[in-house]
Amino acid sequence: MFNVAVVGATGAVGTTMLRVLEERGFPVTELRPLASARSAGRTLDYLGKPFTVQELTTDSFAGIDIALFSAGGSRSRDFAPAAVDAGAVVIDNSSYFRMRPDVPLVVPEVNEDAIPAHQGIIANPNCVAAPLVVALKPIADAVGLERVVVSSYQAVSGTGAAAIEELRAQTGGNLAGDEPEPSVYPHPIAFNVLPHIGPFDENGYSDEELKVIAETKKMLGLPDLAVSATCVRVPVFHGHSEAIHIETTEPIDATHVRELLMAAPGISLRDEPGDGVYPLPREAEGLDEVLVGRIRKDLSHPNGIALWLSSDNLRKGAATNAVQIAESLVTNGWITPSTV
């Protein structure tokens, strides 16, 4: 049994982490919800019992075995080392450590074998990159992967609770004939799409796009893979979707891709488009699996395949994947329980 801290426990991902720990029966002895001073004192429910949120400090981690961080990059930077010093394994949902060579960046279905090399911190990937590599890994293993072009359709819950409220209030305002001023996003998100997720670099790429590109290569273990991305926020509450066009090393047909993905872990195939069956973000909501469908030859390349996926960005894109990493530590004996 393990003592588990959840850092950022009151946030959209943090509360989902509690739900996922419950649902999957993670062997928790002590649960320690941590958050900023502003949220300290609030009560969270875990397995039907109330837990008081404690203020996050460098002294928060005594006796903790596993610390799930989801409180933003600066909190991970400032507090993850303290957790490691206290003997915990940190599973960090922020982007802060992801690209460090000494930090494994892990989706267990894809590169679980990277976990044991950790130096105390294991990074949880970006919420577009995580489902993407789940879908691509079986194809890469079977026929090789040369290039990936992905366009995303990302839900506002990826931004956080304030963005969910902004979409709700702005949409209601629009329907009533008002135009509420945006505050979370730079432009209205209601009945709009925004090709802007994170700051832009000098080459015109958004931070989100650069994360998707770099993390996909790292997790697939293909540093020379050609990857490009356009990341777009859409007026959806929960569930990221992705239009994916790939080029494989050896040719492969859609039927074979379908067989590979049907047999692959973490994927639920939804691919009967003629019957209206394809991945939808609203159907992905609440599921731990990545929904994959619209699998077809990419007509523009001899070795091209096109596909479409939807995934719950708070689950496989964040909380579920973090808990799966913790499960992997446990089931592989890569972490020693402090309690029995």
Place this chain on the structure above:
Amino acid sequence: MFNVAVVGATGAVGTTMLRVLEERGFPVTELRPLASARSAGRTLDYLGKPFTVQELTTDSFAGIDIALFSAGGSRSRDFAPAAVDAGAVVIDNSSYFRMRPDVPLVVPEVNEDAIPAHQGIIANPNCVAAPLVVALKPIADAVGLERVVVSSYQAVSGTGAAAIEELRAQTGGNLAGDEPEPSVYPHPIAFNVLPHIGPFDENGYSDEELKVIAETKKMLGLPDLAVSATCVRVPVFHGHSEAIHIETTEPIDATHVRELLMAAPGISLRDEPGDGVYPLPREAEGLDEVLVGRIRKDLSHPNGIALWLSSDNLRKGAATNAVQIAESLVTNGWITPSTV
């Protein structure tokens, strides 16, 4: 001066055609709004005067010089030949005639020179293909074009007035905690995205995707161009957007593409992403220009360029382009006025 019939005058595109004819001061002698028997007798406003909608029959076109059709493929099939027989030039917004070799498929900024070969019918392109070729043509002319991969973010107004109402009612219902049954679309469109526009073929492509692919090649005059598309409906009322990844024949950098597109007709550049300036569907609404931005090297290909566009699907994607074709007939002397 010209006698102009608008077929499907009460629909979303038809009413926009009236607005565009007004705004652009098209030289109309007689305006004849036509629609199904169900809509006949309704009154439409044109230049501040009421016009009574007449029932569409094969006898509707006596004296008409230009017939703008936007009433669906079967009405175009059944009535366009009668309009041609009556001496009119048909500009048809349906897909029915678009791929016929004897029918020019035209975006005037791109292939105006195809117009005079018409045999009575000129086709107006699909609402994703039209803005796409406006953005691609200057690049194709400058450095050659090898491949286009496009993912669309399409507004419900492309489906028609009932879809606009479905999005509105369903969104309001959702916000109130209800889940109204979808009727226009097979799944909820409120707070969702649907990778399904038109029926699917045996290869898993939707009809919309196949139109984008075939029409892009035809209008650019590049039958061997490699094109692939994923077409997606999003909960936006007006304005289609597109994430476009292309490969050019000769390499080109983003600055040069920006210069080409700034000088090109029909384009308004919105490309200062660091200042929050990029194409948005809600900002494209009501504009005749295609908004283009997010121009950058595609990091996944040596000759790759990525860009993003938004365009009013009822205007450049339909009504404006049709009226521009009519203007081209007039200004080039390719049609003889029946009245002075």
